[in-house]
Amino acid sequence: MRVGKDYQGVLKRDVEIDEFRYDEHFTFVETATHQTVRRNPRIFSGRYITVTRWADGSYHPNFRPMPMREDLTLERYALGVYNELCMALGGLVEEE
Secondary structure (H helix, E strand, O other), X not given: OOOOOOOOEEEEEOOOOOOOOOOOOEEEEEOXXXXXXXXXXXXXXXXXXXXXXXXXXXXXXXXXXXXXXOOOOHHHHHHHHHHHHHHHHOOOOOOO
């Protein structure tokens, strides 16, 4: 299995024991899908950006069409993009 790739299937616990401390063993059986799966699923959709996950597991932010309003300034737009990037990538990117 590759990291970041979506798999369709069933995950089954092989051992049924009521105790807490034992080595659990799981088996995953992949099922064939007849449905079309979105190629690059959208994981975040905001007012200014969307973030999609590609097949290799990487995340790609995309700018949405810029809203033309009288009250929109460059600073507000940049702050909105920054805030949405922080929301979208906050739980996905590890901090060092």
